[in-house]
Amino acid sequence: MDITHALVLGAVLALCVFYARLNSKFSRLPPGPPGLPIIGNILQVPSKLTFLKFAHWVKQYGPIYSINVLGQPWVVISDIDTAADILDRMSNETGERPRLIKANEFLEHGRNLSIMPKNDLWRAMRKATHESLNGRAITNRLFIQEEEAALQVQGLLLHPEIPIEAPVHRITSSLNMRNLYGMPSIPLQGPSPSHRLEEIGKVLFDAMVPGRSAVNIFPPLKYLIARSQWLRGPADKIYKESTDECIKLLRSEPVDGDRFLSSALREKQSIHGMCLEDSAWLVGMLHLVAQYTTSIAILWLIMAFTLYPEVVKKGQLELDSVVGHHPPTFEDLTQLPYLEAIVKEVLRWRPPGPMSVAINRDPTAYSNGHGFNPDRFLTSENEIREPPSDTHDDFLSFGYGRRVCPGREVAIRTLKICAAYLLWAFDFQKARDDDGNELFPNDMDMMDVGPTVYPAPFQSQMIPRHPDLEERLRHCGPK
């Protein structure tokens, strides 16, 4: 046999072994749509709004099925019982993350809590995060959320000409800059200290989409890239810029006491076994994750208020009976079950991370899951219902098991106080075009942003409910 034949035979054998291994890997998984050899189902998986296709396959293949994305097995789970069995009860085994080589290894050097493997650094970061973001720890910083919710309403009132996304983006950035770094509130108009990090974040988030880069698809490329300064250069540059920015923010001079995450980390870095880069990345990534997810939820909240006037009316009736004409506070929120139901429903209806859409519509817990109906969470006595088992208090959009969202308590409080302020301040009407026709926001018009899904830009006309709203807000915002 000459050398050419030997090489061809070798390559064919290698392919056969690769294919056989792939087949045996998939043969242990629940069946799903048939795909092509080696590349699997990749051509059937749309690059945009992937979750819609996944939901479609549920009808054909049932609540749990698998697909092959260029050799990587993905298991899709779409009902509450299976999710609890596999993601909660087996979370030690299922708490790993898909290997996102470009994002995790090249751009972030394994320092992004949300996509890193379950290793010692991940455990240290989770512990440090939990210490500062658990329900008890955040109670002495609730005034920040109240002030920022007031400032958001002020922004919507004073600048109706600006797209809704801008004040929503501001509040989420401002909350994080204050809570994570002890910075002052970000003004309605003007420079934001988080701007540079958020610009870099767009690149990092984009790289978190599986299949977006060649090295995720064909992992052995990693060795080639790692050895080539030319191939690795752009990722090294982004890593350096991100690290410099995160360290700059971590070292910024706080103006707001010492009760925020970055000060705790500066004190206890070594206790948690982290180095400066680890701490800086932890807080920087918390900001980005919190920023995207919370902004999305607030935008859907405003869209729901615009589309469902009956929900607004009922929410205002409840709110007015408790707060009268005064701006709402966290103390009032304990007496507002319908408001809590609105927050549960907006996260169920349009989860910021769309992969939980199907679970959030499991008909065994949520009948008519496509509609927006906060009443589903209330009993006939107008109290919050006992959540069905395995639904995490009817907040399934925060994920499962060991990787469950550590920002859940902060996010729920932010959404509640924002919803309360919006209902207290405004009536919501559809905007009108130049001919006076109502513009209906389209709740199916969405945009992928990294692993999250935003509503496409929409308009809403917010009519102040109090003649002296501007004056009152001035007393509630940041001092």
Ligand code: HEM
């Ligand atoms: C409405 C707002 C939010 C939603 C819907 C949300 C949802 C999620 C989901 C679904 C996960 C993945 C859980 C899993 O894999 O099972 C997650 C993880 C995470 N979230 Fe959130 N989140 C929100 C707000 C926040 C906030 C405010 C923070 C921080 C202050 C935060 C920090 C994180 C982090 C660091 C992770 C990764 C945890 C890990 O992998 O160990 N999130 N979130």
